[in-house]
Amino acid sequence: MTVKRRFLKKVLLVLSVLLCVPRCLSGTGASRSALMVVEGSEPDEEAQVSDDEDPEDLEVFQPTDQWQELRPGQAVPAGSHVRLDLQTGKREAKLQDSPGEGEEGRQGTVNTESQTFTAQELKKALKHFKEAAVVPTDEEKEAAEALRAQFRPLDELKKDMEVLGMMMETDFQIMSRLLQQFNSSAASLEERVSALRELEYLVHQVDNAQDFITIGGLQLVIGTLNSSEPVLQEHAALVLGSSLSSNPVVQVESVEGGALQKLLLLLATEQPLPVKKKALFAMASLLRHFPFAQQRFLKLGGLQVLEALFLSPGGASLRVRAVTLLYDMIVEKELILQHGLDPVPDASHEARLRQYSQVSLLPQLAERGWCGLVPELLASPEHDMREKALRALLAMMPPCQELYRGDRALAGALSLLQEQYQGLAESERGFGDEDSYFGELLGLVESMLGKLR
Ligand SMILES: *[C@@H]1O[C@H](CO)[C@@H](O)[C@H](O)[C@H]1NC(C)=O
């Protein structure tokens, strides 16, 4: 972004110099138009600058080794550095940095960033300012024409500038454009989905996600959660989930915008699997580190909804996601209560503690029978799913311990896992693995077994 902007400034500077030089050299242009193009102005304006200045009054700028402001109408002698402040439009000039260089050709050049002109050429131009009464000779006109021909036509330069302008499109502009595309009644379903896909990429950035609220995108996306097109629902949930990730501003705005209810509705009703997966993702992002939303989630019957999801046939991947969501909430609260999120507890720490203490997840989990649901996940053939189940079981131990102690099936399943992971951990050690994955799983199994005794 800044690199692009700097590049554009440079182009403008060079452009302004190029536009001036042929005219300046031919002696027919008003010197005060020299280098006057500033950022954003049309190069054409140069032509409108009046030519009524009396060339006899022309002042010659006296450069020193310091930057000094150039006043309109001042001529710059050869051998000066000229720079243009694109913010203010002011020109400044000074002597070249290394006056020690003896050769005329080098010492007497003007640094225009991309082009240099010999002292001879500029002296000639300067002479014409002084002798304005003298009409340029044909020869001089020809020379000017030739010089002009070396530069690219103005139209071409303008086209390049337009391309540059397009390259400069900011994330904010892109999001506005995509949102318009998405919201257009003329857009096809594919176009709308593709707009959501591109938006999803952009809203990962915290600043972009907040701009997304400003331009009305968040509300539009929340509204799309109950679209009649599953593919739109799915991608709207994905955009929502991405913009919510680690972004408290979006979290608050989403709860206020009714996202919680809409996501719960998606999870509670019959929907294609991809829609449910993305809705669960958005829900997890909405609840993370946001005890207020967690409390609302519980009040609105979130646990019943997850339960139905867990028990629905064909949703193995949903099952583990639902349990992971609950596990994250349990652990998050525990960490806050034990250590606090902040290295140094501040005033908001107390408030947060109070909010978390109102999230009574564990008792409700036990009440709703989740103690009996989670062990089912141990039957999964996937290590990853088992790991999540083991961690969740350990987290749920306080309210579930009594039940688990009497659960012979659970004890049997854990013993089998213990045996399996002992073997796997051993072969892992054989390969010299220090951070043993199976060793870690074995550790989880064994602490579970320890709690059942
Ligand atoms: C989407 O379109 C509707 C109807 O054309 C309009 O009222 C609304 O402001 C638009 N929303 C956004 C965020 O552009």
Ligand SMILES: *[C@@H]1O[C@H](CO)[C@@H](O)[C@H](O)[C@H]1NC(C)=O
């Ligand atoms: C989505 O829900 C809103 C209110 O919750 C309702 O006004 C709108 O008609 C619904 N849209 C669809 C497509 O069901």
